[in-house]
Amino acid sequence: MKTRLNRIAHARSGDKGDRADIGLFAYDAQTYDVLKREVTAERVAAHFRGVATGKVERYELDNIWALKFVLNAALQGGGSRSLRIDNLGKTMGAALLRMEIEAPDSLPRLGAEKRR
Amino acid sequence: MNAQRTVRIGSGLGFYGDSWQPVRASIERGGVQYIGSDHLAELTLAILQKDRSRDASLGYARDVLPMLAELYPLGRERGVKFLLNAGGLNPRGAGAALAESFRKQNLHAKIAVITGDSVLERVDEIVAAGESLAHLDTGASIAAVRERLVFASAYLGARPMVEALRQGADIVLTGRVADAALFLAPLVHEFCWSWDDYDKLAQGLTVGHLLECSGQATGGNFGGDWQKVTDIAHMGYPIAEVGADATAVITKAPGTGGLVSFDTVRQQLLYEVHDPRNYFSPDVVLDMSTLKLTDLGGDRVEVKGATGKPRPATLKVVGGYHDGYMGEASLAYSWPDALKKARATADIICTQLQERKVAHDELHVEYIGHNALFGAVAEDDDAEDLNEVFLRMAIRSRDKKVAEGFRRMFPWLALSGPPFVTGGGIQGATELIGIWPTLVTRELVESRVTIDMIEV
Numbered sequence: 365m366k367t368r369l370n371r372i373a374h375a376r377s378g379d380k381g382d383r384a385d386i387g388l389f390a391y392d393a394q395t396y397d398v399l400k401r402e403v404t405a406e407r408v409a410a411h412f413r414g415v416a417t418g419k420v421e422r423y424e425l426d427n428i429w430a431l432k433f434v435l436n437a438a439l440q441g442g443g444s445r446s447l448r449i450d451n452l453g454k455t456m457g458a459a460l461l462r463m464e465i466e467a468p469d470s471l472p473r474l475g476a477e478k479r480r
Numbered sequence: 481m482n483a484q485r486t487v488r489i490g491s492g493l494g495f496y497g498d499s500w501q502p503v504r505a506s507i508e509r510g511g512v513q514y515i516g517s518d519h520l521a522e523l524t525l526a527i528l529q530k531d532r533s534r535d536a537s538l539g540y541a542r543d544v545l546p547m548l549a550e551l552y553p554l555g556r557e558r559g560v561k562f563l564l565n566a567g568g569l570n571p572r573g574a575g576a577a578l579a580e581s582f583r584k585q586n587l588h589a590k591i592a593v594i595t596g597d598s599v600l601e602r603v604d605e606i607v608a609a610g611e612s613l614a615h616l617d618t619g620a621s622i623a624a625v626r627e628r629l630v631f632a633s634a635y636l637g638a639r640p641m642v643e644a645l646r647q648g649a650d651i652v653l654t655g656r657v658a659d660a661a662l663f664l665a666p667l668v669h670e671f672c673w674s675w676d677d678y679d680k681l682a683q684g685l686t687v688g689h690l691l692e693c694s695g696q697a698t699g700g701n702f703g704g705d706w707q708k709v710t711d712i713a714h715m716g717y718p719i720a721e722v723g724a725d726a727t728a729v730i731t732k733a734p735g736t737g738g739l740v741s742f743d744t745v746r747q748q749l750l751y752e753v754h755d756p757r758n759y760f761s762p763d764v765v766l767d768m769s770t771l772k773l774t775d776l777g778g779d780r781v782e783v784k785g786a787t788g789k790p791r792p793a794t795l796k797v798v799g800g801y802h803d804g805y806m807g808e809a810s811l812a813y814s815w816p817d818a819l820k821k822a823r824a825t826a827d828i829i830c831t832q833l834q835e836r837k838v839a840h841d842e843l844h845v846e847y848i849g850h851n852a853l854f855g856a857v858a859e860d861d862d863a864e865d866l867n868e869v870f871l872r873m874a875i876r877s878r879d880k881k882v883a884e885g886f887r888r889m890f891p892w893l894a895l896s897g898p899p900f901v902t903g904g905g906i907q908g909a910t911e912l913i914g915i916w917p918t919l920v921t922r923e924l925v926e927s928r929v930t931i932d933m934i935e936v
Contacts, residue, residue: 374704374743376696378752380522381617381798381915387750389704389743414856423756425769428746434754436617440844444523444913445803447844447874449852457703459857 365469370461372473373399377457384416384438384453386460388431392472396429402465408433411463412456433460485724487670489663489687491717492517492564494694496524496541500551502695502717502736507555510719510733513670515555516662517564518692519544525656526800526913528568529630537577539570545581548651552587556650563641563652563662569631571595571655575934578653582936589651589936592644596929597655599797599920600632606924613797616917625801625916632799632916634925637762637791639675641665644931656798658761660688663720671724681764682788683726686771689759690730690748690783691718697748698732698779699739704747711737716779727784729776742775745783749773758789760796762922765789794919795926803914804841807886808874810848811893811904819863821898822847822871828897829873829889842876870904876912883909 369375369388372395377386388403390396409420418436425432439453440446450456467474490512492503496519506512519541532539544566552562567574575593582589599606603626607613613622633656642665644652652665664684667673673680690697697718699709716736721729730745732738749768753759759766767787774782813821826845833843848870851858875886887906894901 374702374747376701376703376747376751380752380754381917383617383754385750385752385754387747387753389746391743412857415854421755425750425756427769427771428749428773430746430750432750432753432756440842441803442523442915444526444800444915445876447806447808447842447876448855449846449848449872454701455853459854461703462854462857462859 365467365474366464367467367474368461369403369463369465372467372471373461375457375461377453377455379439379443379452382437382439382442384435384456386433386435386457388433388460390429393429395471395473398467398471399431400424402467403431403463405433408460411460412438486721487667488512488719488721489514489516489666489691490719491691491694492562493519493543493547494692494696495519495521496527496543498694500547502715503551504554505733505736506717506719507551507558507560509735512560512719514666515551515560515562516688516691517562517566518659518662519564519566520568520656522798522915523913525569525631525633529800530911532569537573540568540574540577541566544574545577548578549581549585552589552651561645561650561666563665565654565657565659565662567593567653567655569598569633569655571653572932574653575932578651579934579936587936590649591651591653591934591936592647592649593932593934594636594640594644594652594654594929596925597633597636597657598631599634599925600629603629603632606920609924611920611924613918613920616919622918625914628801629916630800630802630913632797634795634797634920635762636795636929637661638665638668639763640929640931642669645669647931647933649933659692660685660761661763663688663691664763667722678764678788678790679786680726682766682786683728683784685761685764685766686768686783686786687720687722687728690745691720693748693751695738696751697730697740697745699744702744702747704743709739713737727782729780729782731780740779740781742773742781745781746773760792762795763791765792793922795922797918797920799916799918800913801916803912804876804878805880805883805909806874806876806912807883807907807909808872809887809890809904809906810870810872811890812868812870812902813898814868814900815866818866818869819847819850822869824898825871825893826873828893832889838882839879840875840877840882844874846872848872880909
């Protein structure tokens, strides 16, 4: 089934210079495997097209079921020169959570929502 | 040293302007022995530079004065020590102002002031010594911005702060230091960790990283099930209980709001981290992939297993350079056709900018209520029927007059533009600061670090 990431994961974003960084966290191991498969650096780069113009890097942290994305050239040169209202990319984590991916409906959070 | 001993460190501010009210609970009920307080986000020095250019005695985070006037007496009877990077661009100025403030209140303290992080005055000398100071990401030469630099400060490590504590400081005031080092320093001091015990240093750095952003480790700005974070009105800031073996428990003062859980702690763990296997600091390189986080329940999360590698041969320097001005304006449009009308107005402004040949480097248009936060990621599903939309336009120009005059292009639209328009706001020229991250051989900076002790 198709699902937005915010149903199965949570996130926080921050900045360093012209880089935005987003931590994406699965609530369980099964979902983490799906995130690793579906939320690739390429897909994230495509999702943020028009916002981040540089390369997207991805780091995997199996020990805490988390993926770290670093978006280069993402903040119009950096927070103190950006013209955006969100000059620090604080909401980019939410923008990532809006991404839609293909996920098995057997994932714990998806199953739980159906039962409700 | 007693191997069973625990050191308790609490979080102070997470940025210049943050609230110190939650720190009261950490001192009164949280049993903390140290407070580490991070007043300097990456761009805070840009703000402090503007203060300093107006008045040479300024250039520090001024909230340190009322903060310590309130918290120091509270902590004094309990022996709480404070480490703060509130010195900003002018640690000596901060020390002098704090001493003056304490004298007036008849408070007594040993205040250590650490300087030597600023390299702005030494850029030419450092380049002459063979350092390129090239942009860390683009490789561009420092010459491109040399004349426009307004600050350049190296991130110092924990060592000078450990020395200040050894000398008996009650308050340690610094300029730019690695944020997490404010918390690593008391641990090294208390447990006498060796500077080559990399795994312990890495644990200490992890603790510091978790505590450097105040409420972000206790459920603040939590991008998950945020409604599970209760009683934020009485938010508790994080407290770390650290043992001599460097195992830590992250918690908060009893009776405070917020949430310490596996989820809230791991969100902060990765915050503003680039490569989690190589988290650089001046004292140690941390590998987060070996960490084990265990939710013990009751707002307690155990953190252990960090591994460390030797510190790098260079220190990170972040410089800021003058990069033109921004002018901005906004207007509010109501239903019907709120977004269409805002877009039509943006087109009108663009036409006039073009016809009047207004020299600018960039024009940014966003529609608050539709896409101001998400930009190109925003979806259009409900765009036709929004209740209201704010048009916000911002211009970047090297010419201050252009940025200043931009706002005057808007008021006439209230009577002559698209209908059902109101409010909004206009802002004159704001100085923009470009960020210049670079590296410098550490000895060039560390050989100049000084610790002054002021006794009040």
